[in-house]
Amino acid sequence: MDDAPRRTVPIKLDVPEERRGDLHQTKTQFLHCANRTSEWAWRYDDYCITSKSKAENALYGELREETDLTANLVQKGIRRAIEAVTGGVEKLKQGEKTSQPEFDSWSVVYDKRSATFNDDHATLSTPNGRVTCEYVLPPEDEREGTPFGRYYERDDWDASSATLQYDEQGDTFYLHVTLKNPDYVVDGTERQEASHDDETPENGVVLGVDLNVTGAFAVTSTGAFLGSADHLNHKRDQYEQRRGRLQQVGTRSAHLTIQSLGSRFSNWSLDWLHNRANDLIEEAQDADVDGIIFENLNHIRENIANGSKFQQWTYAKFMELVEYKVESTELFVDTVNPAYTSQRCSHCGFTHEDNRDDKQFACQSCGYEVNADYNAAKNIANRYCGYIHRGQKSRSGWANSQLALKSGTLNVNGDYTPTELLG
Structure with missing residues (x-):
């Protein structure tokens, strides 16, 4: 209690x-x-x-x-x-x-x-x-x-x-x-606030998440690749093609079939997103993090090719489902401005548009090479850590924050702690 x-x-x-x-x-x-x-x-x-x-x-x-x-x-x-x-x-x-x-x-x-x-x-x-x-x-x-x-x-x-x-x-x-x-x-039956004159508030650990239109649907800063955006888009394309053929028929029966198809696809999409949200929360809990950090949705929409309403709905619904599901956990969800997260090197900080080539990231300064979405996920978490480092009040009163990686944690100063020393 x-x-x-x-x-x-x-x-x-x-x-x-x-x-x-x-x-x-x-x-x-x-x-x-x-x-x-x-x-x-x-x-x-x-x-x-x-x-x-x-x-x-x-x-x-x-x-x-x-x-x-x-x-x-x-x-x-x-x-x-x-x-x-x-x-x-x-x-x-x-x-x-x-x-x-x-x-x-x-x-x-x-x-x-x-x-x-x-x-x-x-x-x-x-x-x-x-x-x-x-x-x-x-x-x-x-x-x-x-x-x-x-x-x-x-x-x-x-x-x-x-x-x-x-x-x-x-x-x-x-x-x-x-x-x-x-x-x-506890002092007898009375509670007194503990003194923290010589202590600093505990650090928190956050998981960065990069959402994508192609390749893996969600990639985390711990290196988890969740779901296939290509599969989701393929199912959407199949539905659109069949709907287009039925619209050309123009009969009442075809119209009713379109409605039935739309309902089935909507239910399938929602179920798929539910499963991906569960996968993400399981990854966050396995990594023992405090929060899940996404890019700000408004900025995501600006970057979606052709402003696809399905892609916008997909991102918004997925984040909504994650926010809903974490209600029963100790996790929280927050967002950051995603500007240049895809162009910044998560290893040295050098930012340039030539760093990224589709799904491959190769830093033009330090030579660091890695999957581009994984690099972006680390930058998303690192940006949130930077907010806390600069004095913004965190959601749990932390003095500092660290980003969760595949094999440990990293703070905004570049100090790495391997998994075996975390506990």
Whole structure:
């Protein structure tokens, strides 16, 4: 049971004027998920449903279709409702009167998969991409006695989740960040925070993942090649060719066959992506990493040949499935800007367009030769490590981060640790 001490720090946000509507839209759709779940789970003449997994299995797909929220926010809406229904059931057991929970107050629940909590700003997921919100803080020399200074700025308190709220009277957004401190010592019956005056926060290890249109579908920084993008594209081409022939026929029977084919291909594609997501999570767990790092999806779309909507859907759905599946693990998912990850040498850092020739990477400076997708995966993880090294607050409060390799780990300074010394 996670009973680490917790503190909640309210932080006023400076939201760009053009993105305020995105936060309001997020709230509307989030509450829709909660209310739909509450309506489904609350049963007057039968047992109420208090299982989060049952609710997710029954409603997740529908709510994903009905909203534009990310997988994580839909799950949060479902879970918020189930928690309220569970509380209502407890009241009924105690003989108290209560009714189906309804959600109408302005609030959205975020965690580290749908938000990032940085030193001076947060990024929040919305139906229209992430919104960067600067913190409105007192001068640095006046923060020491505030909750922000006492908890948020300290390395031993980790931002684990937050609730976004809106003050209508002041037309202001506030982020109520929940922090916890798992490092404490037991003294009799009282808990005290452990002293870390002479220690630095533990390093984290991340797995870089390069997604591809040809060759292996996903390549990791540990050297795992998962699935065949060529096979996926071949199945898509077969479907398109048959659909084209049926469209030329033009009969009602042909139209119905097209619909049936489309449904079968869609189901096959989704099942294939589910299996690849499972493969990736298994690789991450075998490598004992903390997080899985992808390229930012918006940048990926810009680089996809001909802007194929199927390829865009494939990437987006795969990342969504991975984010959904890691909910039941200790892993997290994050993204980085992929600029030049395919041209940079992961061995020496030299960046040049001539370094890469299709699937082969040969550094023009140091001579390092390796599979190009594997090289890119290492660069993706290394870029995330660089963010932490430069002082960006990590998702787990790390001081530094390392990238997972086939035979060990490597930090941003180039220090290598072989697998046998990790443990």
